[in-house]
Amino acid sequence: MKILRVAGVLFLCAVVAGFGQTHQSAFFRISNPSNAIITGFDPNAGTLTCSNAVAGTTNQLQRSYDLTSTSNWVDFIQLASNALVVTEVIIDLNPPEGMAFIPGGVFQMGDSYGGGDSDERPVHSAYVSGFYMGTYELTNDEMVEAMQWAHDNGKLVVSSSSVKNAQGNQQELLNLDDADCRITWDGSVFGIKSAKGSGYPCVEVSWYGSAAYCNYRSEKEGRAPCYNLADWSCNFSANGYRLPTEAEWEKAARGGLNGKQYGGGDSIDHSKANYDRNPVYAVGAYPYTSPAGSFAPSGYGLHDMEGNLWEWCSDWYEGAYYATSPSSNPRGPSAGSSRVLRGGSWYSLARNCRSAYRQRSDPSGTGEHLGFRAVLPAK
Numbered sequence: 001m002k003i004l005r006v007a008g009v010l011f012l013c014a015v016v017a018g019f020g021q022t023h024q025s026a027f028f029r030i031s032n033p034s035n036a037i038i039t040g041f042d043p044n045a046g047t048l049t050c051s052n053a054v055a056g057t058t059n060q061l062q063r064s065y066d067l068t069s070t071s072n073w074v075d076f077i078q079l080a081s082n083a084l085v086v087t088e089v090i091i092d093l094n095p096p097e098g099m100a101f102i103p104g105g106v107f108q109m110g111d112s113y114g115g116g117d118s119d120e121r122p123v124h125s126a127y128v129s130g131f132y133m134g135t136y137e138l139t140n141d142e143m144v145e146a147m148q149w150a151h152d153n154g155k156l157v158v159s160s161s162s163v164k165n166a167q168g169n170q171q172e173l174l175n176l177d178d179a180d181c182r183i184t185w186d187g188s189v190f191g192i193k194s195a196k197g198s199g200y201p202c203v204e205v206s207w208y209g210s211a212a213y214c215n216y217r218s219e220k221e222g223r224a225p226c227y228n229l230a231d232w233s234c235n236f237s238a239n240g241y242r243l244p245t246e247a248e249w250e251k252a253a254r255g256g257l258n259g260k261q262y263g264g265g266d267s268i269d270h271s272k273a274n275y276d277r278n279p280v281y282a283v284g285a286y287p288y289t290s291p292a293g294s295f296a297p298s299g300y301g302l303h304d305m306e307g308n309l310w311e312w313c314s315d316w317y318e319g320a321y322y323a324t325s326p327s328s329n330p331r332g333p334s335a336g337s338s339r340v341l342r343g344g345s346w347y348s349l350a351r352n353c354r355s356a357y358r359q360r361s362d363p364s365g366t367g368e369h370l371g372f373r374a375v376l377p378a379k
């Protein structure tokens, strides 16, 4: 990788993935405040150092793939500045397969645009550490692979109507006999229905099923599982897969843009997302899902954050949580009765697909519009 610095602009000459394309080079600059400057970049760690920062302010880092127009600069992350020198990992050229690196930083969490619900306020600064997130909502193919492994290793109780965890506090993971479920079971092998099956996101999965999937995939890949299947608590220091926190999900969904309604800007339409029964996909029987990655990704390389399926997050839901939530890596209240869902679904109105919108359900809830995506801790 070649690194150059030109008049406050850091230029990385490398193969960089973003916006669903591969670029030969990427440019970074601090756009605000103007006295902060990029003074270092470690290509192995992907770490950017910003100096001359003013304590108590945030430093807006922007990215461009093409300097032929000044309008190509887009907001990328905001660096918290508690000191004169700030460092943050901004890029990972070798993320785990199927995942995008979401750089750490501060963002304004909640409805900074206006018009949202009371549980989206107060708008507040939240710092979220860097992490990896599934590029797509979890697909039926990925679910079947993990569940077959779990079954073959004695971790499941499967009937024609349900998939449950064999160990711990037994819960329904997949609602197999719901007509909308795309996954089949023949007594020994899981399969996928032909319509809206392979390559489509997995529906009829409960919060418990999403968490158990993360554990089974972790164990299959030799990682430490995060969830305790007896009390369903999460060990955030384990290196396995887990669900995103609500703050991680919202930061990722915003794709670096500040104060916007959606990850791509202030509006969406049916060319950008599958929501409100997009006519292209509202055919045949439910679910009206679209194949993973049918729409352009956000600034962080994520597809279908808006619409397609509501995505389970790890947090318990509490409407007033933002009034007392910690400013660094909030993980939700310690107890509750509902788990957070984010992003809206193929059925949802556009306003419910906003980055700030909060939804919730009983963790045992399943439906033809509920799914998830997994995250991994940064290396």
Ligand SMILES: [Ca+2]
Pocket (backbone or CB within 6 Å): 161, 162, 174, 175, 176, 177, 178
């Ligand atoms: Ca069932």
Ligand SMILES: [Ca+2]
Pocket (backbone or CB within 6 Å): 137, 304, 305, 306, 307, 308, 309, 310, 311, 342, 343, 344
């Ligand atoms: Ca989604």
Ligand SMILES: [Ca+2]
Pocket (backbone or CB within 6 Å): 178, 179, 180, 181, 204, 367, 368
């Ligand atoms: Ca259903």
